Amino acid sequence: MTEEEAQASVGVLVEDDTGRRGTLREAGDWTDPSTGKTEFVVFVGPVGGGREWTTSPAALHRLERTQ
Known part of the structure; x- marks a missing residue:
């Protein structure tokens, strides 16, 4: 994911x-x-709660809502 896509x-x-x-x-x-x-x-909050983490946007990809 690019910086623009992340935003x-x-x-x-x-x-x-x-x-x-x-x-x-x-x-x-x-x-x-x-x-x-x-x-x-990017700051990401875990599904179901827990500790938020940071990472590079290049390490992320979007998931479909059905997953």
């Missing part, structure tokens, strides 16, 4: 390269406060 896919069910599934919650630039490094990341 347009907020609220969509996605799966990452490791098989984790969740709802794409946010996509955009994020600055690590410990290093000052800024990168584009």
